Amino acid sequence: MSNNAPISSKNLTKFYGKHRGISGVNLEINEGEVFGLLGPNGAGKTTCIRIFLDFIRPTSGSAKVLGMDSRSESLEIRRNTGYLPGDFITYEKLTAEELLQYFANLRGGHLSKARVLAERFDLDLSRKIGELSRGNRQKVGLIQAFMSDPKLLILDEPTTGLDPLLQQEFHALVLEEAASGKTLFVSSHVLPEVEIICDRVGIIREGSIVAVEEVATLRKQTVTKIAIEFEEAVSKADFEKIAGVSEVAIKDHHLTCNVTGSLDSLIKLAAKYTVVNLQSGHPALEEVFLTFYNQSDETAKTAD
Amino acid sequence: MLLNVYLKSLRDSKKSIIYYSIGTMVLGLYVTLFYPTIRDSTGLTDFLEQLPEAMLAFIGDADTYTTPEGFLNAEVFGFMGPMIFGVFAIIAGAGTIAGEEESHSLDQLLANPVSRKNVLLQKAAALLTGLFVLSIALWIGIIGGSKIAGFGLSLIGTTQAIFSLYVLGGTLGLIALSVGASTGKKSLAGGLTASVGIIGFLLDTFLSVVEALDPLRFISVFYYFNHNDVIINGINPVHCFTLVAVVAIVLIVAVWRFEARDLRN
Numbered sequence: 001m002s003n004n005a006p007i008s009s010k011n012l013t014k015f016y017g018k019h020r021g022i023s024g025v026n027l028e029i030n031e032g033e034v035f036g037l038l039g040p041n042g043a044g045k046t047t048c049i050r051i052f053l054d055f056i057r058p059t060s061g062s063a064k065v066l067g068m069d070s071r072s073e074s075l076e077i078r079r080n081t082g083y084l085p086g087d088f089i090t091y092e093k094l095t096a097e098e099l100l101q102y103f104a105n106l107r108g109g110h111l112s113k114a115r116v117l118a119e120r121f122d123l124d125l126s127r128k129i130g131e132l133s134r135g136n137r138q139k140v141g142l143i144q145a146f147m148s149d150p151k152l153l154i155l156d157e158p159t160t161g162l163d164p165l166l167q168q169e170f171h172a173l174v175l176e177e178a179a180s181g182k183t184l185f186v187s188s189h190v191l192p193e194v195e196i197i198c199d200r201v202g203i204i205r206e207g208s209i210v211a212v213e214e215v216a217t218l219r220k221q222t223v224t225k226i227a228i229e230f231e232e233a234v235s236k237a238d239f240e241k242i243a244g245v246s247e248v249a250i251k252d253h254h255l256t257c258n259v260t261g262s263l264d265s266l267i268k269l270a271a272k273y274t275v276v277n278l279q280s281g282h283p284a285l286e287e288v289f290l291t292f293y294n295q296s297d298e299t300a301k302t303a304d
Numbered sequence: 305m306l307l308n309v310y311l312k313s314l315r316d317s318k319k320s321i322i323y324y325s326i327g328t329m330v331l332g333l334y335v336t337l338f339y340p341t342i343r344d345s346t347g348l349t350d351f352l353e354q355l356p357e358a359m360l361a362f363i364g365d366a367d368t369y370t371t372p373e374g375f376l377n378a379e380v381f382g383f384m385g386p387m388i389f390g391v392f393a394i395i396a397g398a399g400t401i402a403g404e405e406e407s408h409s410l411d412q413l414l415a416n417p418v419s420r421k422n423v424l425l426q427k428a429a430a431l432l433t434g435l436f437v438l439s440i441a442l443w444i445g446i447i448g449g450s451k452i453a454g455f456g457l458s459l460i461g462t463t464q465a466i467f468s469l470y471v472l473g474g475t476l477g478l479i480a481l482s483v484g485a486s487t488g489k490k491s492l493a494g495g496l497t498a499s500v501g502i503i504g505f506l507l508d509t510f511l512s513v514v515e516a517l518d519p520l521r522f523i524s525v526f527y528y529f530n531h532n533d534v535i536i537n538g539i540n541p542v543h544c545f546t547l548v549a550v551v552a553i554v555l556i557v558a559v560w561r562f563e564a565r566d567l568r569n
Binding site for chain 2: 016046055057079085090091093
């Protein structure tokens with residue numbers, strides 16, 4: 001484990017009784033990057049995060065956060081870390097301002113940045129947390145995580161259940177904070193979010209890290225589902241010839257196929273015909289996994 | 305009121321402290337204002353002396369019942385006082401850490417740079433402060449009531465008895481807080497501590513007349529609280545210290561367990 005990595009873990013393992021949380025997780029996050037931990041629900045993302053923050057203790061292995069031991073130096077770690085869970089639950093009877101003031105007091109800070117963020121996210125701080133909509137409650141969570149300008153931010157599925165507009169605003173904030181030199185660790189179960197905000201992504205499945213990739217590399221390897229409706233009949237063979245295109249099917253001028261990597265060649269060929277409609281679907285996470293299993297472990301596919 | 309965990313906890317229980325304090329003050333007033341009618345009723349002592357032993361174990365001493373201290377000992381410190389203090393303390397103690405954990409706000413609190421031990425001790429201090437307010441209110445009610453009703457009352461005895469009641473409340477409250485902090489389970493913390501209180505009460509009152517059970521009174525919190533009839537005989541330092549020592553041990557175990565265990569999600 002390197003000493004200055006914002007987060008590093010060695011054989012991190014957690015069992016809840018007989019149930020697996022995570023097993024043998026080795027991670028090393030670089031300073032200043034936005035690292036995404038991608039995996040389906042129950043894969044162990046939250047377990048990792050709760051160990052980093054010392055809410056739970058590893059069964060074996062160890063983790064260092066900001067170069068400090070997650071157990072013995074947790075207080076100092078938390079002083080320099082902002083945390084936002086997917087469902088921000090806190091004291092419902094306090095107003096947003098009171099809550100932020102309380103947390104700022106515990107951190108020895110002030111509310112100046114919180115007020116700026118509240119303005120930016122159009123949040124009324126005078127309302128009670130219990131009266132806020134889920135989206136507005138999550139805004140309070142977001143503000144408390146960012147307001148103390150921590151070196152490291154740990155965000156556990158931060159945009160789950162938020163409307164797309166708010167997600168966009170949130171992504172913009174993450175990118176700004178990253179640009180200012182902060183390190184962000186973001187867990188997610190949706191690939192598009194990770195693609196937008198992360199530099200690197202670790203894929204976790206059934207408690208183990210199965211791949212760590214640059215997002216750019218991942219994007220090249222991910223499969224996009226494309227459906228195009230043409231005005232006239234098109235040649236299936238022509239489309240099958242394009243590199244990276246697979247599973248081509250044509251029915252009544254409707255073409256569907258999967259594209260790995262760039263869409264450029266497909267679009268150029270399609271443009272020779274009259275296109276009525278075009279839809280692209282984000283690949284299911286499972287398909288992204290399968291891409292990786294096919295590379296790293298041929299048996300994984302059959303095990304599924 | 306949001307400077308730290310201690311003040312925040314006090315703020316959370318502000319309403320409950322106010323209502324319970326009104327309750328203890330009214331109890332003090334009611335009993336003292338009622339006392340003259342007992343004092344002036346003839347033949348009550350004779351009647352009490354004929355009661356079965358088990359009833360007297362509950363009511364108190366027949367000889368002293370018609371004295372101000374004896375009457376208060378039976379009516380305030382025998383049952384109502386411990387009940388009000390106990391219910392307040394157990395609800396507050398069980399709810400403060402286990403309650404936060406069950407309502408999922410504990411994670412977010414502990415994401416701040418504050419240690420679990422620190423949270424536990426500040427919440428314990430808040431609970432003791434709340435009980436202190438209840439004690440003051442009871443003291444005002446009793447002393448005020450005795451002045452209004454115009455009878456003399458041992459100030460030292462009353463103060464010591466209320467202090468002993470405070471220690472009993474603190475014991476039950478901190479046991480509840482400790483069980484909650486050790487397990488994260490609010491109903492277990494409340495239920496277990498209520499059992500300690502109820503069984504302790506029974507062992508020191510009704511069950512104490514059962515000879516076979518008599519030795520068991522030494523495990524009763526009520527024995528250490530008021531077996532000595534504090535308002536009449538003064539506080540028994542050994543008894544009082546026993547409760548304090550029990551609480552200290554329970555708290556040490558609670559800090560150790562709370563620091564060591566996984567928080568529930």
